[in-house]
Amino acid sequence: ASNFKSLIHGFCKMGSFDKALELFNIMLQGGVLPNIVTCNSIVHVYCRDRRVEEALQLMDGMRDQGITPNTCTYNVVINSLCKEGKSERAWELIPLMLK
Template identity: 30%
Template sequence: MYLPTFPSPKTRINHKIITRSLAFCSDSSPFQPQQQQQQQGPKEQEESITNRSYWTKRIHGLCIVDRNVDEALRLLDHLRLRGYRPDSLNLSSIIHALCDSNRFSEAHHRFVLSIASGYAPDERTCNVLIARLLDSRSPDSTLHVVHRLMLAKPEFVPSLVNYNRMIDQLCSFSRPIEAHRLFFDMKSRGHCPNTVSYTTLINGYCKIGEVGIAQKVLDEMSECGVRPNSLTYSI
């Protein structure tokens, strides 16, 4: 008589081997979906990198419509590996999306990388993006971007509004001396300080107790024909 043999209690059954064997023999192999994805490939791989209109809309849509800036960054990095050169519209979409997500540090970093790679947008776009970065209220980071822009594009001049905002942020951190240097830089680049410029600087000096310097700035304001407003006198 034939008697089936059973494993003794001491013999260990490797359940992993049995499970893997069944899975390998099954029609629904776990590797099949991955192979299908590789065969299909994303639409981005089929589109030529020379179709700038398509990529601009695609990146803008991911940033603004889908609010998926991470996917936009992955796509942009992939395109750059294929030889795509980002333009001002791509950079604007990325910077605005990062700022909307309160990822200001990354926005500053991306802007600096763009400048370092030899690409800086036109002056108007630069000023729009600087204004966006100033929403972070991190004057040192934004000033770093501005200085890098000036090195790459000596003809670049921040707008008067952006200068005033940077001066205000430095003064808000009790750093009016640095703000005053920025004030002189603004004048050397062709801007005429306005009431906001002087009032902000006066307030900054008063905040640290330097009333004498604040008075000198007020006197200079009058000599330059800039009329104080009610806020100036209320400081």
């Protein structure tokens, strides 16, 4: 499991997002749960690639799996939403972040 997580984090750092996402999906299909660091790596790359809606979907999936998004997760997504002119949506996340 930790090998998956290390590889995903490495692929994200190298900019090989397609490989990271493919490995992330293989990991999930194999029943291996990601940790917050792995999820944050994927969220960060989604946001960097202006795929913030997919980042939000991943955050929902994290919650469904019992993984609580942390301040880092929220900061990246809120920042991306604001950059895209979606400040109202960003404001909606603040109460969730403060829970």
